[in-house]
Amino acid sequence: MWIFLATEVMFFGGMFLGYSVYRGWYTAAYGEASRHLDIVLGAINTGVLLCSSLTMALAVHAAQLGGRRVVTLFLIATIVLGSVFLGIKGFEYYHKYEEHLIPGPDFHFEGPNAGHAQIFFSFYFVMTGMHALHMIIGIGIMLLMIRLTRRGRFSPEYYFPVEMTGLYWHFVDIVWVFLFPLLYLVDRS
């Protein structure tokens, strides 16, 4: 599992590298564009995701002790929190759509840095989109884990899949921990 996560680190790492290289070149445009993101929604989403990591950790903890009901409850809580995150993210995307900030023929941005701002928004949508896709996959895996738990496949001796699901979910959380400050925060002041 950790080898898979290492490949995931490289996958997201490439995007972070691209982001930071362009940030070095077009610092001013990045600053302007970044201020169009909603910091409150971003912060709430970070909190929601951290909560979901806690419920996930507690689900694994329950699996270690063999509490089938508790595992299911905490997994459902994690799925709900993950869905809240995706909902808020979708709302933010819709807002960007209304403001014509989605890169493409419809892109509209005031000022001389419009072209470079478009690059920022391209990174924004690709990185958060990839992150959201990982979350959707994570939610799918958790639904499977709930099914298996209810069928009594896991015990304190064998809860490996639940633990691996946890590792995956925490990894997705860590990606967001870096995305949030880089996209929303660093050009704020």
Next chain:
Amino acid sequence: MSEHIVEKKIYYKVFGVLMALLGATVAIAYIHLGKLNVIAALTIAVIKAVLIILYFMHVRYSSRLLWIFVGAGFFWLGILFALAYSDFLTRGWLPLPTGWE
């Protein structure tokens, strides 16, 4: 696989620290520090990531072999950034020839 069962109390504590760091990083973002803003934001992000890896992902209680695998992932990420930036950061250091003459 970690056989060690972490106490619930530790999860709650780590979660509390993570939320406090989230508050701190948002607050610092509004204070004008110039280049320090990026450094502060990234430092806090790294602290949060390390806490999640060590406690939520149980790495702290895992075998040394697993530490190597985790470390290798980030080591390779380091290579990616180091080699890429050894190009991008040094491009302006030498005068460029104007063409093939």
